[in-house]
Amino acid sequence: MVQLRSLAADSPSRRSHWYALGLSEEDMLKPKIAVVNSSSELAVCYAHLDGIAKIVKEAVRAAGGVPFEVRTTAPSDFITGAGKQGSYILSARDLVTNDIEAQVEAAMLDGMVCLTSCDKTPPGHMMAAGRLNIPTILVIGGYQASGMIGNEHVDLEDLWSGSIATRFGKPFPHDEQEMIRQAVRGPGVCAGMATANTMHCVVEALGLSLPGSAPVRANSEKMQDAARRSGARIVEMVNEGLTPRQILTPAAFRNAVATVLAVSGSINAIKHLQAVAVEAQVDVDIFAMWDEVGRKVPVLSAVRPNGEVRIEEFEDAGGAAAILKQLAPLIDTGALTCTGRTLAENLEAFEVIGPEIIRPLDRPISEGPSIAILKGSLAPESAVVKLGIRDGARPEYFEGPARVFDSTALALDAIENKEINAGDVLILRGQGLKGGPAMGGGGSIVLFAIDAAGIARDTAFITDGQLSGLCLKGLTVAEVAPEAAVGGPIGLVHDGDRIRIDVATRSIDLLVDAATLAARAAEAKGPKKAEGYLGIYQRDVQPMSTGAVLID
Known part of the structure; x- marks a missing residue:
């Protein structure tokens, strides 16, 4: 023993x-x-x-x-x-x-x-x-x-997306109080x-x-x-x-x-x-x-x-x-x-009970990858794009001018005021491990707002923050590293700069010449200092390449 x-x-x-x-x-x-x-x-x-x-x-x-x-x-x-x-x-x-x-x-x-x-x-x-x-x-x-309203299933995803959509003049798909009662049972x-x-x-x-x-x-x-x-x-x-x-x-x-x-x-x-x-x-x-x-x-x-x-x-x-x-x-x-x-x-003795729900390799739902790692001049270390089921519902190549926001509130205002146009690349930064700190939930709110505004198919969204596991809307790239708060290139992007995302080549690039970026280097801003436990986290958290651990 x-x-x-x-x-x-x-x-x-x-x-x-x-x-x-x-x-x-x-x-x-x-x-x-x-x-x-x-x-x-x-x-x-x-x-x-x-x-x-x-x-x-x-x-x-x-x-x-x-x-x-x-x-x-x-x-x-x-x-x-x-x-x-x-x-x-x-x-x-x-x-x-x-x-x-x-x-x-x-x-x-x-x-x-x-x-x-x-x-x-x-x-x-x-x-x-x-x-x-x-x-x-x-x-x-x-x-x-989760519950039912009539013959329709209702869960927390429905409630959350519905609550954000109301800001854009869309009613809840059902009575709000009934959805609140049924979403979690x-x-x-x-x-x-x-x-x-x-x-x-x-x-x-x-x-x-x-x-x-x-x-x-x-x-x-x-x-x-x-x-x-x-x-x-x-x-x-x-x-x-x-x-x-x-x-x-x-x-x-x-x-x-x-x-x-x-x-x-x-x-x-x-x-x-x-x-x-x-x-x-x-x-x-x-x-x-x-x-x-x-x-x-x-x-x-x-x-x-x-x-x-x-x-x-x-x-x-x-x-x-x-x-x-x-x-x-x-x-x-x-x-x-x-x-x-x-x-x-x-x-060895296990048998798949539902082969239509969980398919064999020779009969998949769609080709992979469902999630890909991108790198490039905008994300020299890494960035993550969720593709989900690759059925053509969302683009895998996008190039367009940047619209840059340093807060969730400003991004939401721009979406609500219809200031984001088809072809734009909306960038939300300052949301990373140190900038958030701890990434927070701003990116998820903005992404659901983009979807509620009906522009998810016509725009791209990039953030150095994280996303909820419920998020799968349009072409979205998250967890861009290095983040803006530590001097990453995403912190140097200006409105109008051209951004290119190409899933096929696993690349994400800021199409601005090196000399221009060097001249902007002084613009880089460190994170706003957090207090209490979040201050300790902000001080000690390691880069995304470590999985954001607190040990060095």
């Missing part, structure tokens, strides 16, 4: 504390397991996790371990994204990781089960797993139920293949959750069963000495990249995967891997917002396991998983 860290750290005073908590002499010799819970009464994304934690703890005890519930911050886009223009959303990802280190590592616990839910907890949990490198398994927190994350469900699929593709875990209806018997089995499995993993860095290999990351591309998932997965790799000390360049894998992987499923398939249908068709099964000829199925078996062994 593997030497337990908790025993190695034992001391009389430590045992005294644990006796007072009700532990027995026998318990002192058992594996000590952290049950990492982000339960919160603030957000429905996490509201059900106390019940799931109870199931996990009971399973840990039954398997011969001692569970300790550990709480972390609980970022939710629509709740904790209200303040500071959404800057707390991405920055909270790293708070989750540091919360776990400050409790689990400080107590030298032997393993952990992480209850992973809204967008930033899956990467935060995986980053902690890579950093601490103790046996870890993630339990997928599941997606929320229970606990869990947003329905659709937005960032949360994308990251849940990533967790399974990386091998850090039990097979068949993602996506899953929140609080369903299937989810509860996965929680129960994960509680038992973590004790076995501790006894086997199976740690995250044995699982988080380059092959595992390649499998995860292929999975996101096959479902046209959220572009946020790119930076999150890179951050996990950095924390796990895996020498992979996710951006380069993305470009390589993207040239091979087609789109195999069209879950909203990519198509009309609902997340329930995707789950019932086989979910992430079905995607991996269909991708098997293109990925490395020899990768080890938290089961102690390879991906190939996990998938």
Whole structure:
């Protein structure tokens, strides 16, 4: 049996504390397991996790371990994204990781089960797993139920886009109060293949959750069963000495990249995967891997917002396991998983239940890539474009004059006042890791406004900020690096400068000569200084090439 860290750290005073908590002499010799819970009464994304934690703890005890519930911050886009223009959303990802280190590592616990839910907890949990490198398994927190108005399905995407469209004189598609009541009908994350469900699929593709875990209806018997089995499995993993860095290999990351591309998932997965790799000390360049894998992987499923398939249908068709099964000829199925078996062994007896929902490679929804990495004189390091289903609905080549905005409010005013013309390239800058700080949500609001104004097909949109996983409107390029706040070329663009985007050549260029740009260099502005935790984040956050981690 593997030497337990908790025993190695034992001391009389430590045992005294644990006796007072009700532990027995026998318990002192058992594996000590952290049950990492982000339960919160603030957000429905996490509201059900106390019940799931109870199931996990009971399973840990039954398997011969001692569970300790550990709480972390609980970022939710629509709740904790209200303040500071959404800057707390991405920055909270790293708070989750540091919360776990400050409790689990400080107590030298032997393993952990992480209850992973809204967008930033899956990467935060995986980053902690890579950093601490103790046996870890993630339990997928599941997606929320949404409702119906008449015969029409209504979810949070409909409500959000409808609320922005009202600014442009368009009525809600249904009664506003009825939509508010129907859009979210229970606990869990947003329905659709937005960032949360994308990251849940990533967790399974990386091998850090039990097979068949993602996506899953929140609080369903299937989810509860996965929680129960994960509680038992973590004790076995501790006894086997199976740690995250044995699982988080380059092959595992390649499998995860292929999975996101096959479902046209959220572009946020790119930076999150890179951050996990950095924390796990895996020498992979996710951006380069993305470009390589993207040239091979087609789109195999069209879950909203990519198509009309609902997340329930995707789950019932086989979910992430079905995607991996269909991708098997293109990925490395020899990768080890938290089961102690390879991906190939996990998938051996699996059959795709819904081959029309999750297509085989010889019958894809569309050719790939669904997401591409661009580089060029406007983005010397990287930029990301989401193409989704490549059916000609959005252009893949665009050249036009820039319309430059340094704030979300100014961009929205220009759109509302019909100052953006067909052929323009709208640029929203100052939204990046340091400029936002932490990217915020301005880009998503502007993109939905462009769509609501009816100009998404006739313009292009570029930002150094991030986008919600729900965003798929027109030709949009996000996360331009270097960002404006650190002197990136996007900060030197003037109104009227010509911009060229060419997906075929993976390029994005500012068509201004070098001498002119050199003369503008003095115009570069640093970020407006943030305060409190956001000030710490702004000071310490590393470039996008690291996945925006806080460690140097």
